[in-house]
Amino acid sequence: MIATGHEAALHRRHVVDLELLHALVLPLLLLVGFVAISQLFDVSLDDTLIRATPFVFTGLAVAVPARAGLVNIGGEGQFVAGMVFAAGAALALDDKLPATVLLPLLGVLGALGGLVWAGIAAVLKVWLSLNEALSTLLLNFVAPLMLGYLVFGPWKDPANYSNLPQTAEFEGSARLPVYGLTQLHLGIPLALLAAVVVWVVLDFTRWGFRARVLGGNPEAARRSGIAVRRTLFIALVAGGALAGLGGMIELTGIEGRLRPGIGVGFGYIGFLASWLVGHRPLEILPAALLLASISIAGDSLQIDHNLPSTSVYILMALVVLAVLGLRGGTRRAEG
């Protein structure tokens, strides 16, 4: 299709309108959706904030690599890897170190777990050009099996009368502090902080700029001397580290012990959150709130109507599909 000058001008205006839609309308719509769902299903704000926290981390885990043009579908596995790394250290050290030392250490280890898990895909991407979307996706099916092996085997709570597959409960030094008598834990402000830090790094630093150039036009990036491999590698493992940190926070803020089934689906929901808002870090916050309120509503569906809690994936997917479809793409028209 040959674009005339007039058509091109129309197209430009169309693009500008969409940018405006993003900056103002979409986050607002997400918040309206969040309030509506919360009212409709009687979801408490505390519960939503707690549930939204891991979604923020797994969403940022998609947004950072996306800036460099990478598709990280592996938040699910990276989240689990972060939990496993943190749990190992918590089990070994929770009676030896005070919380002020242990918690930062667990945070670093959680991030390291996610980093290693994403690092596998990053190495394959950078040295073998193996597509990262597929490698991260396949690794999602391996990580929960690793967790299962550990909690059914070597890490199983020895003093566990019910014989459940889970580790011993961590001592208080490996638990995130909570606010008063609520379950609101330190991870919630940390999620907010993480979104701001990612925003600043992506939008206001040289590395963020290089990643954006690379994501926008790899050939231009290469010609302007950007270290393509290194930037890709860092973007993907940084995403993994964010997901892993999210896993550590869920583990030490809510669960207090490792067991199968923690955070199932959280990685994919983060993926949806990030795509919902075009990978803009700050807008991931309202997206995570909306998806969290839907997720909590799903728990009550299960209790009240005996529907599997995964039924709410329908609503989440429809919201994301609607936005993807409305936003459309920039691929040139042909026929």
Add this chain to the structure above:
Amino acid sequence: MFVEDVLIGAVRSGTAVLFAAQGEVIAERSGVINLGTEGCMLVGALAAFATASASGSPWLGVAAAIGVGLLMGCLHSFFVVTRRANQLATGLAITFLALGVTAALGSDYVAKEVNPLNPVPIPLLSDLPFMGPILFDHDILTYCGLALGPLLWVFLKYTRWGLVLRATGESGAVAFAYGHSPSRVRYLAVMAGGALAAVGGAQLVLAYTLNWVENVTVGRGFVAVALVIFAAWNPLKATAGAFVFGGAVSLQLQLQARGVDISPFLLNMTPYILTLAILVATSRGRAQRAPDEIRAVFGTAGA
């Protein structure tokens, strides 16, 4: 005999992935990646199981799977062809939708029973030593699956429609210049791919697991998409890849059945790690063989 049991199991458990992978070969040859293949398998599996369970006829189940598979393909096409939305994100969202729908509608069918697709041994051939039970003692769908790779290969290489499909995948603009609508070709290809993936799902529940559970496919559709890349978009190699995956599933089940002292969790990892490993082992130079329009989707710096 151990080797024979593993190989019989490889064909039994690989066939579902085989159908999905061949469907994905068709879709990707037209220039569309469908991560919704996992979702197509899931809805196909539930549609087949529910229909077969209600009607008593597994073949009606297969027909139902084809119907919903076409619909799922149409849905993916609408977003990625008509609306030009990102293919990977749309595919994953569709899989998520399918997970939710099948979880909600399928909860009534957990622990239900169904008339399975019974094995139909082929006379004489099935009596062959070793190869007989491995290849010629299966359900009809498995025979169809075995024939699918070669048939699709001939279709792509020697027929006019195969040429149009490949041309669309290399360059929609060129196909358009020759008078074919790339959009229509892609709609048809993705719908055909969705239908095949759904038949794979039907085969999974009607001939392999014989029951329905939430997320019964556990990543088989994603594995199929990965195998298509390993296979360099060649249906014959996709067949081989599917049976390698099936072999890994079968091997770990046989090892567990024989009481090998390895954690079942570690054994369960092998099919996924093996899929990744064969992608790695065969990665060199493969990107150059990708249909051009697919390369545009994966479109990051090749690094």
